[in-house]
Amino acid sequence: xIDKSIIGKEYxxxxxxxxxxxxxxxxxxxxxxxxxxxxxxxxxxxxYRSLPAPPTFxxxxxxxxxxxxxxxxxxxxxxxxxxxxxxxxxYHADLCAGDVVTGRQRVVDVYDKxxxxxxxxxxxxxxxxxxGEHVCDLRTTVVVxx
Amino acid sequence: MILFEDxxxxxxxxxxxxxxxxxxxxxxYAGAGADHNPIHLDEEAAKAGGLPGIIAHxxxxxxFLGQLxxxxxxxxxxxxxxxxxxxxxxxxxxxxxxxxxAGKREEAGDKLVDVEIAAQNQKGENLQLxxxxxxxx
Numbered sequence: 001x002i003d004k005s006i007i008g009k010e011y012x013x014x015x016x017x018x019x020x021x022x023x024x025x026x027x028x029x030x031x032x033x034x035x036x037x038x039x040x041x042x043x044x045x046x047x048y049r050s051l052p053a054p055p056t057f058x059x060x061x062x063x064x065x066x067x068x069x070x071x072x073x074x075x076x077x078x079x080x081x082x083x084x085x086x087x088x089x090x091y092h093a094d095l096c097a098g099d100v101v102t103g104r105q106r107v108v109d110v111y112d113k114x115x116x117x118x119x120x121x122x123x124x125x126x127x128x129x130x131x132g133e134h135v136c137d138l139r140t141t142v143v144v145x146x
Numbered sequence: 147m148i149l150f151e152d153x154x155x156x157x158x159x160x161x162x163x164x165x166x167x168x169x170x171x172x173x174x175y176a177g178a179g180a181d182h183n184p185i186h187l188d189e190e191a192a193k194a195g196g197l198p199g200i201i202a203h204x205x206x207x208x209x210f211l212g213q214l215x216x217x218x219x220x221x222x223x224x225x226x227x228x229x230x231x232x233x234x235x236x237x238x239x240x241x242x243x244x245x246x247x248a249g250k251r252e253e254a255g256d257k258l259v260d261v262e263i264a265a266q267n268q269k270g271e272n273l274q275l276x277x278x279x280x281x282x283x
Binding site for chain 1: 165171174175177178180181183184185191192194195196201203204205206208210212213216217221222224225226227228229230231234
């Protein structure tokens with residue numbers, strides 16, 4: 001069982017750079033061919049500094065910084081038994097290629113269902129860009145099947 | 147342009163149906179989404195994890211739901227997006243994303259519309275149920 005004393009734990013800040021190539025490969029992976037994710041002149045014409053990151057890109061940043069698997073590893077959880085159960089994003093400012101984003105993750109809840117057969121680990125991550133602007137808040141629920 | 151005054155609670159937004167999820171797409175998403183969990187790539191690892199086989203990243207249908215919104219309004223107008231992953235997507239699944247206006251409100255000068263969103267597979271089973279808020283003018 002996940003020790004509930006982990007609730008409230010904050011992890012060291014992480015920094016991730018949003019590269020143009022990454023924005024493009026992410027859009028390609030989700031099958032979104034909108035030119036705004038590929039052509040910088042079109043992005044600029046729409047008022048962006050550079051290619052905007054698609055709405056669910058911030059979670060890729062968390063994964064790239066190993067924030068989710070790090071916790072599972074620390075808890076000794078086999079990630080083949082872990083699944084993403086719920087995800088939310090609240091957007092506060094543009095997120096674009098070229099941004100250098102700092103994130104801070106903390107554990108906000110741990111609970112179980114079915115007498116511990118399913119455990120839930122809930123974390124929140126706040127992202128800020130290089131200008132100190134609050135970009136996005138993420139809330140992630142990981143389900144562990146015991 | 148979509149105007150706040152033209153939107154009615156209960157209206158559907160234009161739905162999208164994505165091409166079938168392929169193993170190639172899962173490999174691309176493992177790379178770009180930085181999620182290398184073997185349950186999305188390796189049949190044996192998925193089965194060892196107690197799954198019927200390879201499953202798609204939950205973030206893939208949620209990415210489709212993001213596209214549902216950005217095809218409807220400019221991305222900057224999307225204020226929030228969330229979903230519960232209530233069913234698993236498998237390679238070969240054809241996902242349809244849809245949305246319905248659940249509410250309208252004005253808050254701090256913003257005209258906000260709440261949308262109930264869903265991603266379903268080709269059998270009509272719900273894989274993801276969620277909400278989004280967009281700002282309109």
